[in-house]
Amino acid sequence: MSTMLRLHDVYKAFGGNQVLTGLNFNVRQGEIVGLLGPNGCGKSTVLNVITGYCSVDRGEVEVRGERVSGMAAHQIAARSVRRTFQLPSMPARMTVEEVVMAASTASHGLLSTLWRPAAVRRLEQDTRERAHHLLDELLLTKVAHLPAASLSGGQKKLLGIACAMMEQPALLLLDEPMAGVHPNLRSELVTTLKRINGQGITLVIIEHDMHFISETCSRCIVLDKGRTVADCLPSELENHESVVEAYLGKKPGGQFQVAGAVA
Ligand SMILES: Nc1ncnc2c1ncn2[C@@H]1O[C@H](COP(=O)(O)OP(=O)(O)OP(=O)(O)O)[C@@H](O)[C@H]1O
Ligand SMILES: [Mg+2]
Known part of the structure; x- marks a missing residue:
């Protein structure tokens, strides 16, 4: 399958805070990829640099083989890229x-x-x-x-997805779509996202909820200290040494829990 999204050696700092430090990953057309990592590791910043909401300091972002880093947000949106926000305001x-x-x-x-x-x-x-x-x-x-x-916080999240879907994008980036959404709606949201993906839309989903990730995603990318530390199946996360280290700050051995998953 062709490459939908490619980040190559991306660096981003805010003042003295070096957030992305040589980030690399690819997403193929048609995938549902989970983007994980501890709070503050730079996940939302990744969506911001992909969509042109902030610039990269170094490195490249490509959408369907075209370099989009350096373009304005509306130019990237015109390439059929849509996103939602972690804290949507309406x-x-x-x-x-x-x-x-x-x-x-x-x-x-x-x-x-x-x-x-x-x-x-x-x-x-x-x-x-x-x-x-x-x-x-x-x-x-x-x-x-x-x-x-x-609307409530959870409803605003759903509204953000509806807005992002209006133009039937090729690439849809979701920033914590489950946060604030009632657990009863989780399975409906999983079904909806899979239906969206079934229409040929590639999805990248930032999420902390491991059950949601394992039900929805075909692959996971885990960030820590501004770079990719794991690129694996959801089922491999629990025992992935670098993932455990990213969340606990130490080698595996004790109990490990990422929002619901226990190893
Ligand atoms: N516009 C900005 N100006 C200054 N610092 C920023 C900006 N955006 C992000 N940061 C900083 O970059 C770092 C990463 O933030 P980011 O929001 O990308 O993390 P995250 O992985 O999405 O965290 P969370 O899981 O809590 O949502 C944080 O230290 C944050 O303060
Ligand atoms: Mg975030």
């Missing part, structure tokens, strides 16, 4: 439905506001139908009319 004056519809680039532009021929109205109708479909899939239909900012 507008207070737009409803949930409006926020999802606004995430579609189809309804933007001067023409659609000044001139409304049938084709534009049809486009709007298609956008609305797609928004409703995604709200339904992400269990948000009941709150579609509410101000987006009034």
Whole structure:
């Protein structure tokens, strides 16, 4: 399978805080890859450098063989890359439905506001139908009319996924989609993400919940001290020496637990 995403020797520092220190990893088209690591190891920063929310100091990020490091966020988004945020903030004056519809680039532009021929109205109708479909899939239909900012933390996470899906991206990057989502919804979210992946969308998922990772991901990449310390199957995590060391700061021997997994 072809390479969807490639990070090569990526460095990123914030002032004196060297966060990424020669990070390398690849994601193939069609994979669901889990991105793990202790708090503060740089996982969200990885999503930020991939999507152009922050620049790299050195190294390269490539999407489908094209170098995107150095591009602006909107240029990377135009290459069919979408992401969600660990702590999403939503507008207070737009409803949930409006926020999802606004995430579609189809309804933007001067023409659609000044001139409304049938084709534009049809486009709007298609956008609305797609928004409703995604709200339904992400269990948000009941709150579609509410101000987006009034949603709970977990609902905002789901809304972020709906927005990211509006344009059917090639690569979808999720920052802790399960955090704050009720455990009862976990299996539905797993099913939804697998369905999304079944549509040909490559997924990279930051998550601490090991059960979720093992149910959802085909491969895991573990970061520590700004670089990849493991690239393995979810089932191999518990006994992976570098993973245990990353989380416990020592060689295996005692009990090891990564959010639910005990070795
Ligand atoms: N914009 C920024 N300005 C300054 N420092 C930053 C910025 N973004 C991230 N950092 C720092 O980079 C380090 C890694 O942060 P990051 O959010 O990537 O970690 P993380 O692995 O996602 O952690 P968590 O699991 O807690 O979400 C932290 O020390 C953080 O303070
Ligand atoms: Mg983070």
